Amino acid sequence: MLDYTLKRSKRRKTVAIKVAQRELTVYAPHFVTKTQINEWLLSKQDWIDAQLHKQQIQADTRQFPLKTQSIKLFNEAVNVQFDNAARTQWQQHNESQTLLLSISSRVKHQTQMYQSLLEQFLHEKLESYIEMRVNDYCQLMGEKLPSNIRIQLYKRRWGSCNRRRELTFNLHLASAPTWVIDYVIVHELAHLKYLNHSAQFWQRVGLFYSDYKQASNWLNNHGMSLQWVFE
Numbered sequence: 001m002l003d004y005t006l007k008r009s010k011r012r013k014t015v016a017i018k019v020a021q022r023e024l025t026v027y028a029p030h031f032v033t034k035t036q037i038n039e040w041l042l043s044k045q046d047w048i049d050a051q052l053h054k055q056q057i058q059a060d061t062r063q064f065p066l067k068t069q070s071i072k073l074f075n076e077a078v079n080v081q082f083d084n085a086a087r088t089q090w091q092q093h094n095e096s097q098t099l100l101l102s103i104s105s106r107v108k109h110q111t112q113m114y115q116s117l118l119e120q121f122l123h124e125k126l127e128s129y130i131e132m133r134v135n136d137y138c139q140l141m142g143e144k145l146p147s148n149i150r151i152q153l154y155k156r157r158w159g160s161c162n163r164r165r166e167l168t169f170n171l172h173l174a175s176a177p178t179w180v181i182d183y184v185i186v187h188e189l190a191h192l193k194y195l196n197h198s199a200q201f202w203q204r205v206g207l208f209y210s211d212y213k214q215a216s217n218w219l220n221n222h223g224m225s226l227q228w229v230f231e
């Protein structure tokens, strides 16, 4: 049964409903019984649901705090614009510094959808960069290509490597400078030979990425600021 506030009035001759702030108010004359009101509401159920749904969408859109904000891609600021359109998609014209995220107004949870579109964009950019650099460094290091490369959101690791030669990279790296991403790539590729952090492992990292201390410091100092959060 629908939850509603009932307001009785002596002067009123008919029953009326109002849907505001996603709440239902029923105005009724004194002579109409509660059973009659409930029956009448039941006949209006579809209309009420449609109104509630519409207001939920408007509320979600309003809750979205900013019309534009900026994120970092490879340490460069990119303005993000949010828009309602017929199709849900991200667009970045000619590598411009503006990213347009469009979602359909029929999408119920708008903020989550913007967040997931933004992640799709960063995922695609980071993935193509990493694939290119893994190829470069595998040649340099005389290493066979990894069996698989995945990108995921991690809280406290930048990458990983396992015995099946699968590499994983943290999606948050998309906001780091490319020289830092290169370090993480060399680090994980060096694990293909040494699955530990022994002196030999670090020697191999240093052979192909001499500034590894600088890059690792950069991650320690800036790592937390790489997270993009919608608040």
Ligand SMILES: [Zn+2]
Binding pocket: 187, 191, 196, 197
């Ligand atoms: Zn490691």
